[in-house]
Amino acid sequence: MDAELFPRARAEIAPGAVHVPDWLDAREQRELLAACREWAGPPAGLRTVRTPGGGTMTARQVCLGWHWYPYGYARTVVDGDGAPVKPFPAHLGALARRAVADALGAGAAREAAYDIALVNFYDGDARMGMHRDSDEKADAPVVSLSLGDTCVFRFGNTETRTRPWTDVELRSGDLFVFGGPSRFAHHGVPRVLPGTAPPELGLVGRLNITLRVSGL
Numbered sequence: 001m002d003a004e005l006f007p008r009a010r011a012e013i014a015p016g017a018v019h020v021p022d023w024l025d026a027r028e029q030r031e032l033l034a035a036c037r038e039w040a041g042p043p044a045g046l047r048t049v050r051t052p053g054g055g056t057m058t059a060r061q062v063c064l065g066w067h068w069y070p071y072g073y074a075r076t077v078v079d080g081d082g083a084p085v086k087p088f089p090a091h092l093g094a095l096a097r098r099a100v101a102d103a104l105g106a107g108a109a110r111e112a113a114y115d116i117a118l119v120n121f122y123d124g125d126a127r128m129g130m131h132r133d134s135d136e137k138a139d140a141p142v143v144s145l146s147l148g149d150t151c152v153f154r155f156g157n158t159e160t161r162t163r164p165w166t167d168v169e170l171r172s173g174d175l176f177v178f179g180g181p182s183r184f185a186h187h188g189v190p191r192v193l194p195g196t197a198p199p200e201l202g203l204v205g206r207l208n209i210t211l212r213v214s215g216l
């Protein structure tokens with residue numbers, strides 16, 4: 001439906017931060033979506049995240065491997081149903097290493113032991129404020145995969161939550177990796193574009209799968 005005159009090109013958005021359009025083919029997207037639906041079920045399923053200030057995040061979340069909560073990691077859903085977090089499947093680790101190798105080059109993936117997946121579900125009104133992924137004790141690149149609706153992904157700088165930043169459209173199947181000098185850069189999702197998912201995928205809304213190395 002979004003047929004471009006020219007294919008979207010991979011782009012280095014900042015040193016160590018690379019956008020690879022259409023990295024997942026249609027079958028891989030369907031399989032990941034089916035897996036996300038399994039992971040989202042209870043126990044330790046999709047939940048609304050409450051921040052210490054009394055707010056709630058609009059993107060709902062489920063974790064694999066380590067449970068992330070504001071602001072740390074646990075092995076159980078300490079801010080939810082208390083159940084043990086679902087295991088991190090080995091195939092996601094292999095996927096993350098392949099993603100890093102494709103985005104940053106073979107050397108960058110090394111032996112990185114990916115052990116965290118955060119699955120964020122965005123409906124049309126959801127967004128994510130500017131933040132850094134900084135609760136890990138490792139500096140391996142963060143791998144981000146998008147399914148469903150297109151979003152505006154805002155990639156900023158390591159110093160401040162404000163400009164300079166670059167807005168990138170992430171569509172279903174796109175890969176974004178940030179490592180090296182960009183590993184601790186601020187980023188967020190100011191907007192989801194409802195109704196832009198590929199119809200054959202069968203998802204209303206947007207899913208993001210973020211893969212990280214905990215170092216824990």
Ligand SMILES: O=C(O)CCC(=O)C(=O)O
Pocket residue numbers: 118120128133144153187188189208210
């Ligand atoms: O949804 C996205 O693309 C970003 C998610 C994110 O930054 C996070 O979960 O830390």
Ligand SMILES: [Fe+2]
Pocket residue numbers: 131132133187
């Ligand atoms: Fe993040």
